[in-house]
Amino acid sequence: xxxxxxxxxxxxxxxxxxxxxxxxxxxxxxxxxxxxxxxxxxxxxxxxxxxxxxxxxxxxxxxxxxxxxxxxxxxxxxxxxxxxxxxxxxxxxxxxxxxxxxxxxxxxxxxxxxxxxxxxxxxxxxxxxxxxxxxxxxxxxxxxxxxxxxxxxxxxxxxxxxxxxxxxxxxxxxxxxxxxxxxxxxxxxxxxxxxxxxxxxxxxxxxxxxxxxxxxxxxxxxxxxxxxxxxxxxxxxxxxxxxxxxxxxxxxxxxxxxxxxxxxxxxxxxxxxxxxxxxxxxxxxxxxxxxxxxxxxxxxxxxxxxxxxxxxxxxxxxxxxxxxxxxxxxxxxx
Numbered sequence: 358x359x360x361x362x363x364x365x366x367x368x369x370x371x372x373x374x375x376x377x378x379x380x381x382x383x384x385x386x387x388x389x390x391x392x393x394x395x396x397x398x399x400x401x402x403x404x405x406x407x408x409x410x411x412x413x414x415x416x417x418x419x420x421x422x423x424x425x426x427x428x429x430x431x432x433x434x435x436x437x438x439x440x441x442x443x444x445x446x447x448x449x450x451x452x453x454x455x456x457x458x459x460x461x462x463x464x465x466x467x468x469x470x471x472x473x474x475x476x477x478x479x480x481x482x483x484x485x486x487x488x489x490x491x492x493x494x495x496x497x498x499x500x501x502x503x504x505x506x507x508x509x510x511x512x513x514x515x516x517x518x519x520x521x522x523x524x525x526x527x528x529x530x531x532x533x534x535x536x537x538x539x540x541x542x543x544x545x546x547x548x549x550x551x552x553x554x555x556x557x558x559x560x561x562x563x564x565x566x567x568x569x570x571x572x573x574x575x576x577x578x579x580x581x582x583x584x585x586x587x588x589x590x591x592x593x594x595x596x597x598x599x600x601x602x603x604x605x606x607x608x609x610x611x612x613x614x615x616x617x618x619x620x621x622x623x624x625x626x627x628x629x630x631x632x633x634x635x636x637x638x639x640x641x642x643x644x645x646x647x648x649x650x651x652x653x654x655x656x657x658x659x660x661x662x663x664x665x666x667x668x669x670x671x672x673x674x675x676x677x678x679x680x681x682x683x684x685x686x687x688x689x690x691x
Contacts, residue, residue: 363499366405367432368395368448377450378442381519385538386579393440395450396433400495402446408477409443409451413523416530417476418516423493424461424509435459435513438536453519455536458512464489465506474514476530525590532591532623534631538579542588543572545595549618558652559680572616578604583612585639589619589628596620599632601640601647612640614649617658624657633661637689645691653683662687 368374374395382389398408398420411417427434437459443452464486472485494504517524518537527533547568554560575584583603589596597619605613614636619629640647651658653672667687675684 361426361429361500364400364426364496365430365433366396366398366400367430368397368444370395371448374442374444374448374450378453381453384521384540385518386576387538387581391440391581392436393442393453394433394436395442395444395448397444397446397448399446400492405444405446409445411476412443412452412454412517413520415476415528416474416480418527418530418533419471419474419476419512419514421467421471421475421489421510421512423496424511426496427511435511440518441515452517452523454515454517456513456515457536458514460512461509462512463506464493464508464510467510467512471512471514474530522593525595526593527591532589532596532626532628534628534635535588535590536585536635537588538576538581538584538586539588539590542586542590542595542598543576543616544569546588546598546616546618547572549595549597549620550616553618558654558682575600575602575604575615580604583643585636587632587635589623589632591622594620596623597628597632599636601636601644603643608646610645612644612647614640614647617649629657629661630664633665637665640689641691647689649687651685651687653685665689 378393379389381387382391397405399405408417422435435456437456439456441454441456442450443454444450467482467485469482472482473480475485478484478488490504493508497504516533516535517527518535518539521539524535524539547565550568551560551565554564579586580603585601587599589598599617600615601612602615603612605615617632619632637647649662649667667689669685670688671686672683675682677684
């Protein structure tokens with residue numbers, strides 16, 4: 358293979374980039390030594406700026422690259438679940454993203470759903486094909502080669518995590534599920550839970566106090582290696598959360614699913630299933646057992662628990678939160 362230096366869009370880990378990453382990590386409880394990549398979009402300063410602006414202030418939540426080039430450039434090859442600092446071409450940091458879905462297909466097999474998520478042009482497949490055919494042709498021409506639609510491409514979907522204000526307020530791409538312990542998200546979750554259980558189950562401030570304490574304890578001991586947090590956000594608001602708490606017990610093979618709540622605005626739109634899928638994909642790769650506590654009467658949640666392989670193991674009357682309820686315990690085992 359010819360020298361790929363001309364196609365390398367990684368950037369130097371300058372003090373500015375490192376400080377940007379450190380600020381994100383400190384704010385989210387992530388270990389600053391967590392691996393990350395630093396890179397820019399495209400093959401020009403103008404394109405790099407245009408596309409990072411589409412991430413920050415538009416619908417861009419995906420990107421694509423030729424697989425054979427990625428395989429030879431580990432500094433920019435996408436990593437499932439990996440973090441990236443997006444920069445301008447000159448290395449100025451602009452955003453932190455996290456890869457959520459990664460797949461490899463032939464160029465000719467890319468579908469309209471991916472073109473829509475990439476968020477460029479008019480977001481149609483025809484426009485995506487035209488733009489990327491021209492881009493890949495330019496890249497290959499630097500190596501004296503021609504483009505072939507049978508070539509494999511890496512299709513990377515990601516979520517914007519930082520800056521926090523724009524992460525909470527996605528533009529023209531619908532509610533997002535953000536895989537990160539974002540500042541303020543869990544306190545907003547406590548408020549959603551308190552309001553829901555007060556309205557529908559008669560719980561009051563005693564429940565709220567307990568929920569706030571439990572959430573504060575979790576946030577204080579959060580460890581991204583064992584714990585997972587997903588935040589549903591849209592239009593500047595937190596509209597749901599789900600948590601896998603790997604520190605809930607002393608058993609390293611066991612975790613607890615906690616604080617699963619979806620705001621009324623998102624109910625019946627598939628967000629709850631997306632949240633369960635993300636949480637259980639994380640948990641099933643780390644734990645042999647996941648348990649949860651809930652109440653009788655939460656029918657939509659029960660259907661999801663059963664769909665994802667949970668079995669009810671216990672039901673008993675409880676007055677722990679004020680009004681009497683039938684408290685349930687559910688368990689998933691690998």
